[in-house]
Amino acid sequence: MVKTAQKNLWQKILIILVGGLLLGFLWRLRGSRGWGSEAGVFNVGFVYLLFITTVMGERKKLDLGWLSLTAMSFILTVPSWGTILTQITGVIRESEVEGADHIFRYISPVSGAFMMCCVGFGVAGLFGVLLGRGFSSHQWKIKDFIVVIGAFLIFDIVSKASISHWIVQLIQPEAVDLFEEGLKTAGTEGSAYKVFMQHFADISWSKKIIGGRNYFSEIQAVSSAIRALGAILAARFIVKDKVASKVGALVCGAFGFSITVSDLFFWFTKGGYRQLGIQYEGDFIYAWSCWEYFTGFIAGVIISAVLLSLKQNEDVAEIAFSKIPEKPKKVLIFIAGFIGTIGVNLVRPIARRFDSSDTVQIIATSAAVILTAILIVLLVKKGGINAEKMGMEWLARILLPIFTMFMLLSYFFVASAEHRAIVEINTLHNILVVVSALSVLVYSFMLFKKRNDNNV
Numbered sequence: 342m343v344k345t346a347q348k349n350l351w352q353k354i355l356i357i358l359v360g361g362l363l364l365g366f367l368w369r370l371r372g373s374r375g376w377g378s379e380a381g382v383f384n385v386g387f388v389y390l391l392f393i394t395t396v397m398g399e400r401k402k403l404d405l406g407w408l409s410l411t412a413m414s415f416i417l418t419v420p421s422w423g424t425i426l427t428q429i430t431g432v433i434r435e436s437e438v439e440g441a442d443h444i445f446r447y448i449s450p451v452s453g454a455f456m457m458c459c460v461g462f463g464v465a466g467l468f469g470v471l472l473g474r475g476f477s478s479h480q481w482k483i484k485d486f487i488v489v490i491g492a493f494l495i496f497d498i499v500s501k502a503s504i505s506h507w508i509v510q511l512i513q514p515e516a517v518d519l520f521e522e523g524l525k526t527a528g529t530e531g532s533a534y535k536v537f538m539q540h541f542a543d544i545s546w547s548k549k550i551i552g553g554r555n556y557f558s559e560i561q562a563v564s565s566a567i568r569a570l571g572a573i574l575a576a577r578f579i580v581k582d583k584v585a586s587k588v589g590a591l592v593c594g595a596f597g598f599s600i601t602v603s604d605l606f607f608w609f610t611k612g613g614y615r616q617l618g619i620q621y622e623g624d625f626i627y628a629w630s631c632w633e634y635f636t637g638f639i640a641g642v643i644i645s646a647v648l649l650s651l652k653q654n655e656d657v658a659e660i661a662f663s664k665i666p667e668k669p670k671k672v673l674i675f676i677a678g679f680i681g682t683i684g685v686n687l688v689r690p691i692a693r694r695f696d697s698s699d700t701v702q703i704i705a706t707s708a709a710v711i712l713t714a715i716l717i718v719l720l721v722k723k724g725g726i727n728a729e730k731m732g733m734e735w736l737a738r739i740l741l742p743i744f745t746m747f748m749l750l751s752y753f754f755v756a757s758a759e760h761r762a763i764v765e766i767n768t769l770h771n772i773l774v775v776v777s778a779l780s781v782l783v784y785s786f787m788l789f790k791k792r793n794d795n796n797v
Contacts, residue, residue, distance in 0.1 A: 368637025463565025473588025
């Protein structure tokens with residue numbers, strides 16, 4: 342097991358840098374075909390956890406089963422941000438409803454930045470807490486998980502029904518006015534709050550009303566930050582796990598900061614109706630893609646530094662589900678870890694990067710399934726169902742470069758023609774993707790070469 346305390350300053354700096362490069366690479370691909378939506382952040386969480394395991398060493402609370410469940414928790418926390426991204430330019434743009442392209446509202450760029458910060462703070466609420474749980478000496482029971490997830494859900498529902506509307510009205514009343522004007526135009530009676538409660542977070546309905554999608558997204562963004570806070574508070578004061586709550590708060594803060602600072606790419610490239618910012622026209626910098634990459638990079642640097650700074654707590658096994666007999670437990674770990682996590686995150690992108698009408702999709706998906714099955718068989722044979730023969734660190738050091746290379750090649754070359762990123766290789770974000778992936782691969786090779794050296 343690698344001891345964090347044995348690493349010198351330069352080794353820590355290298356780990357922090359590689360952690361940033363990896364998360365920047367992962368977060369950029371998260372927005373690409375094959376890694377989009379909630380499944381995309383599932384992949385982000387799993388691959389980043391592989392990296393953390395390689396550099397922090399094994400933890401009994403982060404074996405393959407728990408590591409997979411921690412990564413899966415990311416799926417539950419992703420808010421909507423499509424209409425909020427460009428608000429930092431000082432304007433709400435309405436383009437969702439047909440014929441509404443010319444409709445907009447001037448706002449304070451500060452209010453737009455606040456909304457982005459809410460999005461970021463809430464994007465990894467449960468993931469951050471469960472990541473911290475993996476490094477604490479507090480043994481969680483099943484009821485502890487129920488408490489944290491319950492608090493997360495309760496804070497979400499209650500805030501959507503109450504305080505989030507007050508916060509949006511206070512911070513950005515223009516969003517409320519635009520939605521209510523849209524309701525009048527559509528012949529729908531009621532205030533923004535009343536109509537929201539009637540359709541409660543049904544964002545598909547909101548897209549029919551001018552200003553509707555934006556208002557619903559802002560309520561969701563604020564509520565996502567509040568529900569993340571609920572999970573953190575529950576972990577701290579009910580479960581009484583200081584490490585889990587601390588890491589959860591810092592992970593949420595890292596994403597809140599990184600997603601907001603990176604949003605400046607829209608300010609620099611888009612300007613605004615009032616000529617806020619610098620309007621840049623060019624083929625080298627794409628605001629959206631750079632925003633994605635640097636969101637991951639900055640958050641990765643901060644989170645990696647946070648984890649490296651943690652005090653080495655006693656390494657104890659989790660007691661939740663400890664009463665499950667060994668054989669059924671191994672079956673569950675195999676399903677959750679090898680099939681649900683490794684298998685899905687290797688096969689799903691290939692299946693989705695080709696058009697459904699493309700016959701190549703069947704061939705590529707079938708090949709992905711076969712190769713993934715072979716990989717799983719080899720890993721289980723060598724390391725065991727829960728990597729008990731060789732250790733989780735061994736498994737992570739094998740899977741990290743495999744996933745990195747798989748994602749790099751798939752992103753640039755394995756897809757229908759219009760989705761291959763190689764056609765935009767000269768853009769800033771894709772240059773950074775290549776540099777990041779190669780850096781992670783080189784670092785992975787270094788770990789293999791020095792795997793018996795406790796100072797790695």
